[in-house]
Amino acid sequence: MKLFARELRLLLRDRAAWALVLLFAGVLAYALWNGADLARRQRDTARAIEQSTAAFDKQVREVLGVQAIDPRQLARQPLTASFTPAPLPLLASGQADLAPMHESVSLFRLEQPSDARVEIENPSRLLAGRFDLAFVLVWLFPLFLLALAYDLIAGDRESGTLRMVLARGVAPWKWIAVRAIARGAPVLALALAATLLSGWSADAAVGARLAFACAVVLAYGLFWLAVAALVNGFAKSAASAASAAGAAWVGIVLVIPTWLNVLVESLHPMPSRAELVASARQAAGDAERRGSELLSSFYKDHPEWMPPGMQADFMQQLLAQQDEVGRAIDPVRERFAAELRDQQSMVETWRFLSPAIATHEALTDLAGTGYWRTEAFRAQVAAFKQRVEDFYAPRIHGNKPITKDDLAALPRFTFAEEPDAAWQGRVLASIAGKLGLVMLVLLIALRRISARVLAVSSA
Amino acid sequence: MIARIARKEFVDAWRDGRFRVGAVLMALLLVTASLLAWKQTERAATERAAAAALERTNWLEQGEKNSHSAGHYGVNVFKPVSPLGLFDRGIEPFVGTTLFLEAHRQNQASFVPAQDATSMRRFGELTASTGLQLLAPLLVILLAFGCIAGERERGTLRQVLSLGVSPRALVLGKTLGLGAALASLLVPIGVAGALLFTRLDTDHVDGLGGRAAGLALAYGLFLGTVLALSVTVSALASSARNALALLLTLWAGACIVAPRLVTDTVHDALPTPTLAEFELEMNQDLQSGLDGHDPRSKRLEEFAQKTLKEHGVANVMELPFNFQGHVMLESERMAGEVFDHHFGTLWDRIEEQDRAVTLAGVVSPLLALRSASMALAGTDFAHHRHFSTAAEQHRREFVRVLNEDLKRNAKPGDHGYVAGRALWESLPEFRLAAFPVERAVERAGLGLALLAGWFLAACAALFFAAGRLRVSVA
Numbered sequence: 001m002k003l004f005a006r007e008l009r010l011l012l013r014d015r016a017a018w019a020l021v022l023l024f025a026g027v028l029a030y031a032l033w034n035g036a037d038l039a040r041r042q043r044d045t046a047r048a049i050e051q052s053t054a055a056f057d058k059q060v061r062e063v064l065g066v067q068a069i070d071p072r073q074l075a076r077q078p079l080t081a082s083f084t085p086a087p088l089p090l091l092a093s094g095q096a097d098l099a100p101m102h103e104s105v106s107l108f109r110l111e112q113p114s115d116a117r118v119e120i121e122n123p124s125r126l127l128a129g130r131f132d133l134a135f136v137l138v139w140l141f142p143l144f145l146l147a148l149a150y151d152l153i154a155g156d157r158e159s160g161t162l163r164m165v166l167a168r169g170v171a172p173w174k175w176i177a178v179r180a181i182a183r184g185a186p187v188l189a190l191a192l193a194a195t196l197l198s199g200w201s202a203d204a205a206v207g208a209r210l211a212f213a214c215a216v217v218l219a220y221g222l223f224w225l226a227v228a229a230l231v232n233g234f235a236k237s238a239a240s241a242a243s244a245a246g247a248a249w250v251g252i253v254l255v256i257p258t259w260l261n262v263l264v265e266s267l268h269p270m271p272s273r274a275e276l277v278a279s280a281r282q283a284a285g286d287a288e289r290r291g292s293e294l295l296s297s298f299y300k301d302h303p304e305w306m307p308p309g310m311q312a313d314f315m316q317q318l319l320a321q322q323d324e325v326g327r328a329i330d331p332v333r334e335r336f337a338a339e340l341r342d343q344q345s346m347v348e349t350w351r352f353l354s355p356a357i358a359t360h361e362a363l364t365d366l367a368g369t370g371y372w373r374t375e376a377f378r379a380q381v382a383a384f385k386q387r388v389e390d391f392y393a394p395r396i397h398g399n400k401p402i403t404k405d406d407l408a409a410l411p412r413f414t415f416a417e418e419p420d421a422a423w424q425g426r427v428l429a430s431i432a433g434k435l436g437l438v439m440l441v442l443l444i445a446l447r448r449i450s451a452r453v454l455a456v457s458s459a
Numbered sequence: 460m461i462a463r464i465a466r467k468e469f470v471d472a473w474r475d476g477r478f479r480v481g482a483v484l485m486a487l488l489l490v491t492a493s494l495l496a497w498k499q500t501e502r503a504a505t506e507r508a509a510a511a512a513l514e515r516t517n518w519l520e521q522g523e524k525n526s527h528s529a530g531h532y533g534v535n536v537f538k539p540v541s542p543l544g545l546f547d548r549g550i551e552p553f554v555g556t557t558l559f560l561e562a563h564r565q566n567q568a569s570f571v572p573a574q575d576a577t578s579m580r581r582f583g584e585l586t587a588s589t590g591l592q593l594l595a596p597l598l599v600i601l602l603a604f605g606c607i608a609g610e611r612e613r614g615t616l617r618q619v620l621s622l623g624v625s626p627r628a629l630v631l632g633k634t635l636g637l638g639a640a641l642a643s644l645l646v647p648i649g650v651a652g653a654l655l656f657t658r659l660d661t662d663h664v665d666g667l668g669g670r671a672a673g674l675a676l677a678y679g680l681f682l683g684t685v686l687a688l689s690v691t692v693s694a695l696a697s698s699a700r701n702a703l704a705l706l707l708t709l710w711a712g713a714c715i716v717a718p719r720l721v722t723d724t725v726h727d728a729l730p731t732p733t734l735a736e737f738e739l740e741m742n743q744d745l746q747s748g749l750d751g752h753d754p755r756s757k758r759l760e761e762f763a764q765k766t767l768k769e770h771g772v773a774n775v776m777e778l779p780f781n782f783q784g785h786v787m788l789e790s791e792r793m794a795g796e797v798f799d800h801h802f803g804t805l806w807d808r809i810e811e812q813d814r815a816v817t818l819a820g821v822v823s824p825l826l827a828l829r830s831a832s833m834a835l836a837g838t839d840f841a842h843h844r845h846f847s848t849a850a851e852q853h854r855r856e857f858v859r860v861l862n863e864d865l866k867r868n869a870k871p872g873d874h875g876y877v878a879g880r881a882l883w884e885s886l887p888e889f890r891l892a893a894f895p896v897e898r899a900v901e902r903a904g905l906g907l908a909l910l911a912g913w914f915l916a917a918c919a920a921l922f923f924a925a926g927r928l929r930v931s932v933a
Contacts, residue, residue: 095578118555122809123554124553124813124839125726125812126553131719239605242703242704250594254593257579258583260579261580261582266498270572270576274507277514277557277570282516285517343579371578
């Protein structure tokens with residue numbers, strides 16, 4: 001404890017350290033402020049969609065109170081599947097600037113590639129990425145930690161004071177540990193405070209997510225302090241400790257993730273969207289040409305939907321065609337989903353190659369802007385499309401009008417959040433993996449940092 | 460003397476274990492990244508060509524239908540892959556690849572590759588360009604941070620200068636030697652890369668050689684700047700350790716922080732509308748015209764009256780052509796004005812943002828390099844706009860031909876008119892004309908000028924620092 005207090009006092013006297021800590025605080029504050037913009041934009045969009053959906057719902061209700069509606073008419077109105085804004089958008093913007101916030105679902109366009117409209121954004125901004133809290137925590141936080149803690153004993157070794165310290169009988173590993181924690185403490189504390197602040201304006205109860213986020217950040221910080229200790233076990237001078245720490249950062253934060261990204265996309269290449277579009281149209285063309293023939297075979301498959309008297313109208317034909325198109329392109333679509341799943345599971349497997357990946361994945365997962373929640377939305381929209389078809393198709397084929405008894409059964413979309421246990425399991429695995437890495441790095445460092453080794457090599 | 464110093468520095472650099480390891484890693488990364496990118500580029504090009512062929516068949520075999528219905532059936536066009544994109548993918552992963560051309564509407568390109576990717580995408584992509592933009596400067600710093608500060612610390616600087624070597628010759632020689640060591644690593648890789656380009660299908664690229672030369676110039680200026688600055692810092696710093704700390708801080712600021720900070724700041728200052736706002740305004744103008752005076756129905760009614768007057772008839776059924784087709788042509792013309800205005804404004808704004816970010820290259824040379832590199836590789840927004848504009852031109856011509864056919868060949872009031880394969884065949888496939896290399900160079904001009912400015916300033920700083928070279932360790 002005395003060692004710790006003394007180290008902290010030393011740090012407080014260092015003007016460069018003060019400058020670094022203040023700079024880090026400024027960077028964190030900017031990131032939080034900057035991230036708020038995206039969160040606000042999402043909330044506004046969601047609210048607007050909610051209002052228009054409610055207005056439409058009310059209208060349908062009023063009409064149905066007076067008269068029945070032809071299902072053909074109602075089915076033409078597109079329904080909006082709205083993605084609930086992420087629980088902690090300030091923590092990490094993740095895929096939020098890319099993934100559409102809503103999707104239009106309409107019975108006669110079910111087989112159209114899902115909402116082709118994309119939110120307007122300058123592509124170079126997407127390329128650069130946002131200056132959000134996750135960026136500061138994953139990229140810059142380790143730099144600040146290393147800048148404060150890269151020289152734990154290397155400098156003393158260079159100047160010869162190390163031997164004096166060792167002569168006083170302090171266990172070197174203890175000395176290094178205390179020093180690392182004391183020097184890292186201000187930056188760690190700031191990072192944790194900013195993580196907690198990211199839940200400040202959140203709507204839902206996000207306490208558990210924040211607690212997990214703090215654990216993720218803490219484990220990541222400890223990893224980098226362990227790297228600092230390891231570097232000091234080897235480096236003979238402060239300059240070489242600095243370059244080794246820098247090299248570790250470049251490798252772990254810059255090189256491994258970008259390289260893994262290229263590798264993942266090369267090993268599991270996405271099928272071609274262009275092909276999907278063209279083959280969907282080919283299937284649609286085929287179906288259209290086969291017209292009435294198609295319809296009779298369709299009713300062979302769906303005798304329960306056969307209209308009384310078998311006089312099919314245009315809409316019924318359209319539905320039958322759509323069914324045919326779906327059958328033709330479903331395999332291609334399934335390949336998309338499968339490749340993306342494979343890509344993600346490869347990322348899951350290899351994320352511990354770089355704790356930066358594991359941390360980024362965990363933070364976007366906690367923020368609700370990562371792969372999993374986006375994927376859940378996709379899956380739920382697909383299920384919703386099925387519900388829309390199941391509701392309207394039999395009524396259209398059977399010429400059954402929609403009455404007020406159907407009100408409760410009208411398809412409506414509400415996004416169901418994943419059960420807490422699901423994301424908690426993933427994040428816990430990530431934290432445990434990172435702590436495992438910390439132990440591993442510390443073990444290697446410890447072997448190098450015994451008094452005997454140090455005494456010999458500093459001589 | 461300078462040549463001798465340079466030779467010594469060159470040999471020393473290659474003897475340095477750290478540089479050798481760094482160089483090997485760098486070479487490995489550049490080569491694997493380029494090979495993987497090459498494979499991806501080829502696959503994407505094949506896929507899009509196959510899809511375009513299939514789409515053409517779909518179009519030709521759509522069967523007999525009303526020519527305006529064929530306009531609604533529409534056609535998909537696919538963005539050709541820029542072969543230089545294997546060097547610098549630029550914004551390609553973040554813009555749509557497919558554009559649906561149909562009657563009445565100008566669409567945006569859809570299917571953004573990044574949407575079909577894991578969030579790993581956000582770490583960026585390892586391409587040859589990112590390697591040279593982010594990692595090569597680190598290699599330069601590693602090579603140069605101790606070149607003078609280290610000698611001063613060891614006391615050899617005093618010895619060398621006491622021999623009568625002029626400080627300027629020493630600094631210049633060292634810089635040239637280190638530059639040569641770096642060039643001996645990067646030039647062969649660059650030449651191999653250039654050979655790779657020649658094996659690609661480069662039909663729709665204008666001036667490949669000029670673009671490659673421009674890229675070499677841009678990266679040469681950039682790395683030259685980094686080298687001159689690193690040696691300057693090494694000459695002025697009190698110790699090698701301080702030189703390294705300062706250089707790494709500058710690197711992190713310029714290469715990691717600046718791109719995001721500047722982009723976000725520029726976008727706050729020059730915002731783009733949201734999709735909802737954009738569509739709302741555009742739909743309003745489609746209804747009531749750009750001047751907002753008359754609703755669409757009124758303008759079309761006036762148009763009908765004018766047509767009747769011109770032909771001196773009282774009823775549209777008496778016109779010598781199909782009035783429906785005639786109105787379609789006019790309404791497309793009216794909509795075209797609105798699209799031009801709105802898309803033009805939006806795209807101008809995006810280019811304005813990009814220019815502002817490039818201008819911030821005054822603060823971080825990386826921003827100037829990025830913009831020049833993307834422009835020359837054909838993967839910047841200007842190239843994407845070129846595709847979108849060409850596709851829209853194609854759409855207008857294609858819809859015009861179909862409506863003209865309706866106007867000329869359908870009898871007045873005939874709703875049963877159908878056209879067939881002959882008409883479909885008369886509409887050519889979409890071919891994107893190559894983006895002229897002069898325009899690409901013009902786009903890259905600002906970035907290149909800033910890089911040249913940086914290089915000159917860094918050389919001046921080096922010259923100044925050499926003049927003030929101090930012998931003693933502070």
